[in-house]
Amino acid sequence: SAVISQKPSRDICQRGTSLTIQCQVDSQVTMMFWYRQQPGQSLTLIATANQGSEATYESGFVIDKFPISRPNLTFSTLTVSNMSPEDSSIYLCSVETGQGAWGYTFGSGTRLTVV
């Protein structure tokens, strides 16, 4: 199955600043997914990133706040813009793995704390 390298693993940021999270996959994948896991809550899909097209955002998430890049089939970035303490979460990227629908592989996550 695919191996994902996600960085940074954690960061503490000042409010009003932005953080870019990177995900590198060791194989070419069509779709990459970005999730948020707020403290004590489940994973919520932010957006789906396809190479060569604009990312598709879920309800409640907008491109201005969470711009995504997908320059090729093995890499994507998620930026958390103009951060506030409410953005403190774990952010994860994910890709579908295997033939058909074996499942999804997740990155190790980025633990973001906004102060």
Added chain:
Amino acid sequence: AQRVTQPEKLLSVFKGAPVELKCNYSYSGSPELFWYVQYSRQRLQLLLRHISRESIKGFTADLNKGETSFHLKKPFAQEEDSAMYYCALRDATNKLIFGTGTLLAVQP
């Protein structure tokens, strides 16, 4: 609406006891369901999927369409099973919808 419900936030059992982690879903189409596990300080990883009908680490899960359930079971819990377990549903657009998770604590 598409939804995955895990009613228990915490399930505490003794080593050797049976385990059942509950998962119910709401989905209008034909569901594809997964169980994911996250051990302490490790990344989220796939445990099993209903299509495979397999047993992984002694865990099994049967899809019951009548009851819209996909409960995870293991006859004899081990301490190393302690982890966070998430039930998830894949929808027609390949998105995963997660439940809120159940923390399984296996006491010695």
